[in-house]
Amino acid sequence: METGAKPVRESVEFARIVAFTDGVFAIAITLLVLSLDVPSNLSGSALHDFLLDEWPQLFAYFLSFAVIGRFWIGHHRFFSRVDSFDRRLLVLNLTYLSLVVLIPFPTELLGEYGGSSDAVALYALVVGTAAVLAWVMLRYALRRGHARPQAQAVAGLVLGGPLIPALVFYASIPVAFASPLLAQLMWIALIVDVFRRG
Amino acid sequence: METGAKPVRESVEFARIVAFTDGVFAIAITLLVLSLDVPSNLSGSALHDFLLDEWPQLFAYFLSFAVIGRFWIGHHRFFSRVDSFDRRLLVLNLTYLSLVVLIPFPTELLGEYGGSSDAVALYALVVGTAAVLAWVMLRYALRRGHARPQAQAVAGLVLGGPLIPALVFYASIPVAFASPLLAQLMWIALIVDVFRRG
């Protein structure tokens, strides 16, 4: 691909890639609320019971809000170091987004069937794979020189960034089949740590 | 956190935070329409009755449109005074958004069960907490010097901004258990007052 085909930082094309990506993140994170269904025609006491039983759904909602929010912060930080784009990076970005956009589906499963090993394992698989794709995209951008020189200096540090979440989520898959609760505690520990360290 | 990590007003990073936030507001406000369900296979007269009974849902829709719209105006005004960003402000902003995005859920509950103390109290809890988080974010930005000098001058005034809605919504929670209708009248009075005063 010729150089002229690389949208550089200042161009409208670069801005469109950023805007599209941010739009997808914003929509995916907002669609999470649709996993909270409201049943019709409940009596007063049935409504009361429904709301008391809604905690697993609310937990899944806030968990995925934190997960997608953290992916967005990571992507935001990654893009702030990117200076140019080629076709393959665009395709990698779309592939990564296809996993992020999928998150509301295992979220709804998790809210409905949080005690199920299958639901917990699927959630871990989707989020872990999204983290792996973030890492692949980051590596590609650094290798092909799409990232800024000063960013190259911290490459070693940054490179490992999405790898730890990927490993934790993947490691939680076999754990989920022994104890779904323990797998979810692993995620919470990871997320608290990630947000605390920035 | 080093200074270089703070996205300043002119940077692409600052613009992305703004764009993401606006996107989330725009989607949350638009998803409100999904709380208006259309039943299938109604006869002519059943459809007529259904539409006549749809007023509580429409009331909840317009109420939440006003609430989210007002939160957006407040956020818009707040960001117009912000000059830089750090990681914690970003996390506070995401936490605040997680409550705003949740609003369609209690909205649907309110439309379906407007006479229920539980539904009214939950609505007040979600909106009140979103207002509290707006106030926490505002305070943090002013204290850490992320806001412009001229804005600091009006800080006292602004600071109280989201506090009054927070107090009214929280105060309406116990009221909801005595009279769900009165709690909703408190909200309407607040919203009319807020929009009238700007």
Added chain:
Amino acid sequence: METGAKPVRESVEFARIVAFTDGVFAIAITLLVLSLDVPSNLSGSALHDFLLDEWPQLFAYFLSFAVIGRFWIGHHRFFSRVDSFDRRLLVLNLTYLSLVVLIPFPTELLGEYGGSSDAVALYALVVGTAAVLAWVMLRYALRRGHARPQAQAVAGLVLGGPLIPALVFYASIPVAFASPLLAQLMWIALIVDVFRRG
């Protein structure tokens, strides 16, 4: 309201109002597809019949896509003439958007119950009212000097812009109770004319 509070054309604040509004239009127009439901567990011939019976839903979808698309073009043209903003214009803009965002609801009703006078009348009421609010907003902006001088020259022409659609949609309400089909033909004639004339 002091002059400093008016976001002018070049500011980030003006850009945010535009971006939020465009986001709301983009989401409302895209949510129209959710009115097309897919039933589960149909046999081969039942699926065939379902698809053959789907034309009213597709008609409603494309009709509302044209309606919201046309509102967006009008808004786009209006904003290209606006130079500044005040609080009341912001509130008018939000009120207008609350009607535009509502359109997917009568669209789904129309797709499901296109032969019903109630459904047709409600659709006409929502779209007609959105057009009236567009006109109110336009008038306000011209009167308060938020529009550019050269735009003032064509004000007479522009002013009538959303009035004709408003009148046609309102006039179709009584027609809907005599003949739902005729009311819908009035809308089609209007839309064809509007898109042909620009």
Added chain:
Amino acid sequence: METGAKPVRESVEFARIVAFTDGVFAIAITLLVLSLDVPSNLSGSALHDFLLDEWPQLFAYFLSFAVIGRFWIGHHRFFSRVDSFDRRLLVLNLTYLSLVVLIPFPTELLGEYGGSSDAVALYALVVGTAAVLAWVMLRYALRRGHARPQAQAVAGLVLGGPLIPALVFYASIPVAFASPLLAQLMWIALIVDVFRRG
């Protein structure tokens, strides 16, 4: 239409058309996840079976993500060569988007009824027609001089761009009635080829 009415590349109006279009693409691609429904109240083994039977829905999800993603890349590349806009190009763009936004509907059909000739043929019809409209829009922009001079040089090459997908998807319609599987293999071959060649 006078020259002054053409939004040129640098104007706010041009940016709004781009932003609206990107927003619509971002929402349409994200709504695909809503085609993945989560049933309530399944037992552990029923949930296991449900997830094992979910592959057709996931296939449809990733297929349409690739299709809409590729349309977006094509549109992105097309707009990077466009310098000005007139009303008809705006209407063509909206018409094209009305087909792109429709894609979640045949996607859900395909996921639910992938073995059905009707579902496969409808999917091919919608995607093929979107490709035809992309080609019509491209041709119009080149003929009316809305594209940049250097872009005119590669016009012959570019012009055929969306035509091949259009032909493959249309050709798969009769194939779908003989073998729904073969029709879907044609699409996969096309998409792999398109992404490989850029």
